[in-house]
Amino acid sequence: MDQRKVAIICSKGGLDEVYPALILANGARMSGIDAFVFFTFYGLDAITESKVDHLHVNMAGNPSSPVPTVLSGLPGFESIAASMMKKKMEELDLPDVREMLDILDGAGAKLYACQLAMEMFGREEKDLVKQVTAVITVGDFYDMADGAQVIFT
Amino acid sequence: MNNPTTTPRSSTVNGVSDSSVSDSSAPQLAEQLARMESKLDRMMSELDYLSARQRRMEELVDEGMPIAREAMRVAGIHLDAIEAKGYVSLVKAMKQAMDNVVGSYQPDDFQDLADNMVGILEVVRGMTQPQALAIADQAADVLNTANEIAPVSVFKAISASREEEVQRGMAVGLQLLRQIGRVTSGQASSTGRTRDRPRTRRAGVSTGLDARLASRLAPSRRAVRTAPAEPTAPQPAAASPTVAQAAKTINGVALDAQGFLADPSQWTREFAELVAAAEGVELTQDAWAMVSFARDSFLSSGAAPNIRKITKGMGIETRAIYTAFPKAPGKTIARIAGIPKPVGCI
Numbered sequence: 122m123d124q125r126k127v128a129i130i131c132s133k134g135g136l137d138e139v140y141p142a143l144i145l146a147n148g149a150r151m152s153g154i155d156a157f158v159f160f161t162f163y164g165l166d167a168i169t170e171s172k173v174d175h176l177h178v179n180m181a182g183n184p185s186s187p188v189p190t191v192l193s194g195l196p197g198f199e200s201i202a203a204s205m206m207k208k209k210m211e212e213l214d215l216p217d218v219r220e221m222l223d224i225l226d227g228a229g230a231k232l233y234a235c236q237l238a239m240e241m242f243g244r245e246e247k248d249l250v251k252q253v254t255a256v257i258t259v260g261d262f263y264d265m266a267d268g269a270q271v272i273f274t
Numbered sequence: 275m276n277n278p279t280t281t282p283r284s285s286t287v288n289g290v291s292d293s294s295v296s297d298s299s300a301p302q303l304a305e306q307l308a309r310m311e312s313k314l315d316r317m318m319s320e321l322d323y324l325s326a327r328q329r330r331m332e333e334l335v336d337e338g339m340p341i342a343r344e345a346m347r348v349a350g351i352h353l354d355a356i357e358a359k360g361y362v363s364l365v366k367a368m369k370q371a372m373d374n375v376v377g378s379y380q381p382d383d384f385q386d387l388a389d390n391m392v393g394i395l396e397v398v399r400g401m402t403q404p405q406a407l408a409i410a411d412q413a414a415d416v417l418n419t420a421n422e423i424a425p426v427s428v429f430k431a432i433s434a435s436r437e438e439e440v441q442r443g444m445a446v447g448l449q450l451l452r453q454i455g456r457v458t459s460g461q462a463s464s465t466g467r468t469r470d471r472p473r474t475r476r477a478g479v480s481t482g483l484d485a486r487l488a489s490r491l492a493p494s495r496r497a498v499r500t501a502p503a504e505p506t507a508p509q510p511a512a513a514s515p516t517v518a519q520a521a522k523t524i525n526g527v528a529l530d531a532q533g534f535l536a537d538p539s540q541w542t543r544e545f546a547e548l549v550a551a552a553e554g555v556e557l558t559q560d561a562w563a564m565v566s567f568a569r570d571s572f573l574s575s576g577a578a579p580n581i582r583k584i585t586k587g588m589g590i591e592t593r594a595i596y597t598a599f600p601k602a603p604g605k606t607i608a609r610i611a612g613i614p615k616p617v618g619c620i
Contacts, residue, residue: 144619151581153602190431215620216582224582224620227592229600 125154128266130273134166136176136203136218142274143167143221150228155269157254158225160261161235165242168234168250173219178202219250225251233257233265524548534608534615538572541612549610553601557610561598564588569611578608578616 127149131142149156149241166172177199180186186193193202207217215223225232234249234256246256257265356362387394400406416423426434434440521528525548528536535541546565550557557565567588571579581604585592600608604616 148619150596151604153601153605189435191432197429224592227585227594228581228596229593 123268125149126266126269127154127156128223128262128269128271129156129158130262130271131160131164131268132273134172134176136178136183136206137169138274139164139176139200139218140221140246142220143225143273145155145272146220146230147228150225150230151217155229156225157231157233157265157269159233159235159257160253161238162241167218167236168222168232168253169244169248170250171248173222173250176203176218176219178206183227192201212274223249233262235259322531524552525551532615535612538612541569545612546610549612553606553609555599555606558598560594564590564598565607565611566596569613570608572613574610578613580604580616580618580620583618 127145129142129146131139133139140165146156146158160168166176179199180188180193180202181190181194181198183190188198192198210217222232231254232252234246234253236256236258239245239256246253249256294597298362322422401410435444525545527540527545530536535545555561564584568579568584571577571583571587579587583593584590584604584607585595595603595607609613
C-alpha cells in the first residue's frame with residue numbers, strides 16, 4: 122500500500138484560520154500520514170518570526186461570532202478575541218502556534234513558504250521561523266503534492 | 275239682543291238705564307246694584323291677583339335677565355374655547371371625511387362590505403383578544419412615555435438586539451411583515467378586486483397550510499438526503515490493517531477491533547515485544563521508556579496519554595518519539611503498552 126500523503130495550504134493568518142491547518146497536519150503525522158503545509162498570503166504570518174506569537178482572531182463578518190459584526194470592527198477587538206481564544210486553549214492545554222510548529226517539525230511534517238507571497242509582503246527567509254524547510258513556488262508545490270490529498274484552509 | 279225671548283230682561287235693563295228713579299223697581303235696583311258691586315269686588319280682586327302676577331312676572335324677568343345673559347355669556351365663552359380647541363374644525367373635518375367616505379364608496383362597495391362583514395368581525399375579534407389588547411395597551415404605554423425614553427445609540431440598539439425580549443419582538447414583527455407581504459403579493463397577482471376577498475380570508479389559514487405542507491414534504495426530503503448515504507453505510511469499520519489487527523489475538527490475548535489490548539490488565543512484557551515485532555518497531559531503551567511511561571500514565575490517570583503528554587511528561591523532543599516510532603507513534607505506543615487508543619487531536 123502506498124504511503125498516504127496530504128498537502129495542506131494555509132492561506133490565512135487568523136489564529137482561528139491557522140490552527141486547523143496545523144492540527145490537520147499534526148493529526149496526519151499522528152496517524153502515520155506524510156504531511157506538509159504550504160503557507161501563502163496571510164498564512165505567511167503563522168511562520169513569520171515577528172508575527173507568530175501575535176496572531177489575532179477576526180470576528181468581523183464571521184456569522185458564528187458571538188458578537189455583532191459592528192462591534193467586531195472596533196479597534197482592539199481582534200486582540201481581545203485572540204486573548205480570549207488563547208486563554209481557552211490554555212485551559213484545554215492546547216499548544217500555541219509556535220509550539221504547534223515545533224511539534225510539526227518534530228513529527229516530520231514539512232513547512233513551506235510561498236515565494237510569491239514572500240515577495241509581495243517584502244519578507245525574506247531570515248524573517249521566517251526556523252522550522253520552515255524552504256521557500257517554494259507553486260510549481261514546486263504541485264511537484265511535492267504529487268499523489269497527495271490537497272487540503273485548502 | 276233683538277231676540278224676542280230676551281225682551282223682558284232687556285226692557286228692565288233699559289228701564290234702569292233710561293229712568294234711574296222708578297217706584298216699582300227700587301228694591302230690584304238695589305238688588306242689582308248689590309250684585310254688580312259684588313261682581314265688581316270679584317273683578318277687582320281678580321285684577322289685583324292678575325296685576326300681582328304680572329308684577330311678579332316682571333320681577334322674575336328683571337331678575338332672570340341678568341342670569342340668562344350671564345348664562346349666554348358663559349355658553350359663548352365655552353363655545354369660543356371649544357372652537358379654539360379645534361372641536362369645530364374637527365367636526366367640520368369629520369364631516370368632510372365622512373363626505374369623502376360616502377363619496378368614494380359605491381353601492382357595490384357596500385355590497386362587498388356586507389359580504390366581508392364576517393371577515394371584518396373576525397379581524398376585530400382577533401384584535402380584541404386579550405393578548406392582542408394587552409400588547410396594544412403596553413405599546414400605547416411605551417408611546418405615552420416616548421418622550422421620557424432617551425435616544426439610543428447604534429451600539430445600544432445592537433446590544434439591545436441581543437436581548438431575548440427584543441429578539442422575540444423582532445421575530446413577531448418579522449412574522450407580521452411576512453404575513454402582510456404574503457397577503458399583498460397575493461393581491462398584486464390577482465386580477466380583479468373581487469378576488470381579493472377570499473385571499474384575505476385565507477391569509478390567516480396560510481401558516482397552518484404551510485406547516486402542513488412542510489410536514490408532508492419533510493419525510494420525502496429526509497428520504498432524499500438519506501438515500502445516497504445508504505450505499506456507504508455497510509462499509510466495515512476502517513482501520514489500518516496491521517498484523518496485530520489481522521491476528522485479533524496475540525499469544526492468546528484478545529485485541530479490540532483496532533488492535534489495542536482489550537483488557538489492559540493482561541499485559542505482559544512478552545506481549546509488548548510481540549506487538550512491537552508485528553508493528554515493525556525495534557524496542558530500544560528509549561522506546562521502552564516511552565512505552566512504560568505511557569503505561570504508568572494510563573494506570574495512574576485512567577486515560578491513555580497522547581504524544582504531547584508523553585513528550586512533555588518525559589521532557590523529550592517530539593522528534594525523539596517519531597524517531598523511535600516513525601509511524602503513528604501515539605497509537606503504536608498504546609498498542610505496545612497494552613492501553614486503549616489515545617483520544618484527542620493533538
